[in-house]
Amino acid sequence: MKKKNKLGNWLLILLGFELVLMLFCLFFAREMILEQILFLMLGLFASLVLSDLLLTWTILISFGLGIIFLVAGIVYIPGYQALILLFSFPILIGILSQIRYHLFKEVAKVQNQEEEAYATYRSLITTSGGQTGEKIQALLIHWSHEELFFQVQPREYNRTLNQIRYLISLHLNENEKLYYVSDGSFLILTNGTQRNLQDFYQTQLKGQLEGLVFKGEDGNQAIQFQTGYLEVDSINRTKFHRYKEMISNLKRQLETDIIVEY
Secondary structure (H helix, E strand, C coil): CCHHHHHHHHHHHHHHHHHHHHHHHHHHCHHHHHHHHHHHHHHHHHHHHCCHHHHHHHHHHHHHHHHHHHHHCCCCCCHHHHHHHHHHHHHHHHHHHHHHHHHHHHCCCCCCCHHHHHHHHHHHHHHHCCCCCCCEEEEEEEECCHHHHHHHCHHHHHHHHHHHHHHHHHCCCCCCEEEEEECCEEEEEECCCCCCHHHHHHHHHHHHHCCCEEEECCEEEECCEEEEEEEECCCCCCCCCCHHHHHHHHHHHHHHCCCCCC
16 A cells, blocks of 8 residues: 555544544533644644654653543543543544654655566566576665654655665666665666676675764764665576565565674
8 A cells, every 4th residue: 555545544534533522522522622622732733843752652641641630530520531531632642643654754755666666577577588698686775773763853764765765876777777665675676787786785885875874863873774685587587477576585685684783
């Protein structure tokens, strides 16, 4: 599913949640409508100014404080209204955090190109014909722990992601195609034999990529990468005839590419 569909789904969930909540308050707890409007305003403000990590803490703290007030204090409202007050704000923050997450992913300058990568790989497989000596090279470069960086500072994450794409594309030959295929992962495809993509990464590209820094609130942070490499030739062409098998193999290689901590 595309990210834009996920964003739209979460927006519908937010609309449905607020609609059901307001209708319930209108018919059964009118005195709580003002509190729900206040919760919505606070939730929108928090999702705009807080990081994902702080939003998670907001959910935990609001839920914890709600339990303390409802259990330790004297509650003069019915039990079902107390439960609504207890759960509505944490649920709202959770929905807004998902909307915020997919919104930042969608507005990133580097857009998902997996459909284009699929089409290119299919074309390469078709034209190669499995002839002896012909091969397709696939190199997957993944920004390690990219999700943690995104949670800390989404705007800087997008800037760094764009730098990575630019740096990789700067060193590619004419017949080497670059695609952004998932969160923090770049795929290079080629049927050219002028150079080995794995050797090219190790000798030329790796050092330059790891020279990039993530400019966080606490200063510059080094970033690291994992890779997977595959050659599809007349021997294994049947096994990796489909894009799905090829990309799955590369992603499994990422799990075995050990990262050395600085």
